[in-house]
Amino acid sequence: MALTLFRGIQTRPFLPYPYGLFPRKHVLFYATMKSTQTQTATHEKEQPLLKVSSHTHSKRLDNVSKGYEAIIGIETHVQLYTLTKAFCSCPYSYGSQPNTTICPICMGLPGALPVLNSKVIEFAVKLGLALNCKLSLNSKFDRKQYFYPDLPKGYQISQFDIPIASGGFIDLDIPVEFGGGHRRFGIxxxxMEEDAGKLLHTGNGSYSEEITSPLLxxxxxxxxxSEPDMRTGIEAAEYAAELQRLVRFLGVSNGNMQxxxxxxxxxxxxxxxxxxxxGTKVEIKNLNSFSAISRAIDFEISRQVLLHNENQSIQIVQETRLWDEGAQKTVTMRKKEGLSDYRYFPEPDxxxxxxxxxxxxxxxxxxxxxxxMKRRRYEKMGLSMQDVLFLANDINVADFFDATIDKGADVKLAANWIMGDIAAYMKNEKLSINETKLIPQELxxxxxxIKGGTISGKIGKEILFEMLGKGGTVKGLIKEKDLIVDPVEIEKMVDKVIAENPKQLEQYRGGxxxxxxxxxxxVQNFDNETIKRQGKPSASEQDPFGEIKCQELRMSKLDDRYFAPAWLQAFPLRDVQQHLDDNNAATTMEGGATPAKKVMMVADPTRExxxxxxxxxxHAVFEHDTLILLHVGNPYAWKNLFSFFKWPATPGASASVSYNEGSISAMKRTCEIAQPKICVLVERVEMDGKEKAAVILHHSTLHSADILVIGQKRSLSNAILGQRNGSLRGLDTAEYLIENSKCTCVAVQKKGPKFRLSSQYENQQKLLAPRITKHNTILASVT
Structure with missing residues (x-):
């Protein structure tokens, strides 16, 4: 009870503004050590941060910065993918030991003369053209003078007044979950320039020191x-991500921020x-991820706006600040130099x-x-923006997709397979698409x-995972595993079962x-090893029991390891099938086939x-639709320690994981039995410290779901404490999704033979229609 009642109570760390604008789920205490240099965390994933949904975070920032406009520009340093350094023959490889690849030219020793690497010019021209810039036919190098421990020569070879390219722009698309839309930012x-050295921080707990490595x-x-064209942290992060994609597509850099x-x-x-x-410009450094860019900018905007509102704008000075990942704030590093401080002059060597x-x-x-160009081409193919952004994000994935459709594959089906099962496999195995054994021709x-009916979608997935891990061909695996059953033989078995059981057939026809x-x-008893694979039988038109033959064959594809828990065993497949037949017929009479849609259902091992x-x-999915079963796991939840249903454990897995995996697999199989003509996908994600509702909302947007369905059970904490509008913790998961979902969200409660449905719209009349449109709460019979 205590756990339930305290669920709605939040604590806040006692921190100075404006950090309180961005609450954290976990509060950490750090021990400080004596040091002459500020230490900053550089690995984002080491810090347990609360990840707030972009919609909620944007609202908070808008409230803080009301009446003010942010001006954002970015200076991006792209390390070129060359075999040797810019002005000498020393090789460079990430992770090399310090002081192993240096020479007198790197160190700027007296008498050492630099020689320009021609690849640097080639890559600069490539990037300049890709950014739609005007190229300078005559350009030069300059010396940039400044003193810092990581600069062995005391100056840096760069370009000042005549850069090799200028006056360009870059186009990008903002993801749907961040508001969507097309943007163009000026360049x-x-x-061209050379890198400085690197400062390595070490310490033993009581002191710290810096070691200078000239390796870089x-x-x-x-x-x-860039031009100062960006106005939000999201836009800046997306600009940086697009620049990373661009240099990778061009092959001029690997673009690895880490x-x-x-x-x-x-x-x-x-x-x-x-x-x-x-206003007064502040530079922020130590940004090693796109999310860090967005968070650092949002913090800095809030800091400066609050100083303006308190008439303390004089405290905003031109300086360089560091992003402290641990404290989630910017801190002063040094006063910003002006151009005159660098004392530029032409490089004489x-x-x-x-x-x-x-x-x-x-x-x-x-x-x-x-x-x-790829995104625009994919759009013309009819793909959704989410599909387009996913496929064009990685050059290897884009090339694989292009090669697959060049072999004659259906565009949408190829995209679905790559974004679904193939992407999930790559994520689980931590592989790129080129590192798998699958080739485009076999996909x-x-x-x-599958489209031709040779094999089913279920068998197709078995073959896919076999090819991803071990390779092979589709035809070879079908033949090797004997995955095709002769429909004629199946018909004979069904006819024999019907003929040998006339009494049961009469009772069935009687109701x-x-x-x-x-x-x-x-039917399964005739040949359990053969019939458990799905063939493609055709019911005899003369046999009034032909439709039942097909259903029995669909049932028989479940193998001996299939055990459904009690809450799923009673699932009324016959009612579902009859209802679907009626609705499909009605839909066809009303005007023909309707467009396929995506329905996402939150799949948990619960009765709800x-x-x-x-x-x-x-009521939600019909022929050719896609049903996505989304399971949001929380391995640390206390409920996962117990199971009220028995489930055969998978060897090597924990009981809770085995139970969840088996339950979701059972639901997937139930869907394939009840609706064999829909595409059923399963996606398993972890909460990773975020609220479950925020995770569901993010993935429903990510998949461009048309309908979101979730089971609902009123929690005791909400009943006692009530609701708090605008607070995620003040609403249960279903209520939060209804309020914030961009698509139609339906919360389902079962009341005997009836459903109690809740949604964000007042008109509930069409919630039970063959095609859901816009819909608060009704009770409706399902039979």
Whole structure:
């Protein structure tokens, strides 16, 4: 009871503003050590942070920054994928031992003369063209003077007044969960330069020290400076992600932020809305992930706005600040230098860079299809924006998809397979698509075999996972595993069962429909090893029992290991099938086939979830629709320690995991039996410290679900404590989803033979129609 009642009570750490704007789920206490240098956390995943949904977070930030506008620009350093450094022949490899790949040129020793690596120019021209920039036919290098422990030479070779490219732009698409839409951000310049060294922080608990490693000194970089066109942390993060995609598609860099191959320095200022003059600019460093970019910007916007509101804007000075991942705030690093402090002058040891028209044209002709071009092409194929963004995010995935449809595969089916089972396999095995054993030709063959009726979708998934892990061909695996059963033989077995059981057939026709299971069992007994695989029988038009033959064959595909818990064993498949037949017929009479849609159902091993599944199969999904069973796991929940239903445990797995896996598999099989013509997908995700409702909401948006179905049971804490509008913890999961879901959300409670349905719309009349449209609460009979 105490756990239930205290669920709605939140604690807040006692912290100075504006950190209180972004509450954390876990409060940590850090021990400080004597140090002359501020230590910052660099590994985001080590910190247990509360991840708030973008919608809720955006609302908070809008409330804080009301009346002010943020101005954001980014300086991105792209480490080039060359074999040697920019001005010498020293190789560079990430992770090399310190001081192993350096020379007098890297160190700037007297008498050492730099020689420009031609690959640096080629990559700079490539990126300049891809960013729609104007190229400088004549450019030069300059010396940038500053003193810092990581700079062995005391100066950096860069470009100042004549960069190699300038005046471009980049196009990108904002994901749907962040509001969607197309954006174009200006590019001020792209210039070539060399990297400095690296400072390594060490300590024994009582003190810390810095070690300078010149390993990075001289590594070639391209610095991309954006126009101050961004206004939110989300836009800035998406800009950085698009730039990462671009350099990977071009092959000029691997773009790995964790290795320092893509480093972003963000400039943030705020000004009152309507003011033309920019505010005081603050630079933020130590941003090693896209989420860190977004969070750091949002914090800095809040900090500056609060200082303005308290008439303390004089405290906003031009400086460089560090993002402290542990404290989730920015801290002062050093006062920002101005251009005059760097004392630029032309590099005397390097000649000018002169580009010829033929050289530029040859590089332009060698450019691959870029991410923006791929997205527009995929859109023209009829794919949704979510599909487009997923496929075009990774060049290897995009190439695999293109190769698959070039082999004749259906575009939408190929996208579904890659985004569903293949993506799940890659995530679980931590592999890229090129590291799997599957080739595009075999995926196209698999799709054709399923579409043509040679094998079922269930068998197709078995073959897919076999090919992903071990390779092989579709035809070879079908033959090897004897996955095709002769429909003629199946018909003979069904006819024999009917002929040998005339009394049971008469009783079935008289209304004892529960005998359907008896017939299925008799057919299975003829040849259990053969019939448990699904063939494709055709019912005889002359036989009035032909439809039941097909249903029995569908039932018989479940193998000997299938045990359903009590709450699922009573599932009324006959009622579902009859209801579907009636609704499909009615829908066809009203105007023909309706467009396929995506229905997501929250799948848990509970009776409420079973009721939601029954509702979904009755009223939400029909032929050619996609049903996504989303299971949100919480391995640390106290409820997972106990199981009220017995389930055969999988060897090597915990009891709770085995129970959940078996329950979800049983639900999936039930869907395939009741509706063999729909596509059933299972997605298992972890809460990872987030609220369950926020996880469900995120994935429903990610999959562009048209309908979201969830079983609902009124919790005791809500009944006693009541609701608190706007608070996720003040609502149960179903209520929160109804309030915040962009698609139609239906919460289902089972009241005997009837459903109690809740949704976000007032009109409930069409909740039980063949096609759900917009719908608060009604009671409706299901029979």
């Amino acid at each position: 001020t310049r792209v210039h 000194a001289g590594v070639p970089l391209l610095e991309v400076v 290795e320092g191959s893509l480093r972003c320095d963000v400039n943030v200022s705020v000004r009152p809305i309507g003011q033309l003059e920019f 390097l000649p000018e860079v002169i580009l010829g028209k033929e050289y530029i044209d040859s590089i332009r002709d060698s450019l691959p299809e870029l991410p923006e 196209a063959e698999l799709i054709a075999s 004892r429909t529960k005998l359907q299971g008896y017939f299925a069992g008799q 979830s079973a009721a939601a599944l029954q509702y979904a199969l009755f």
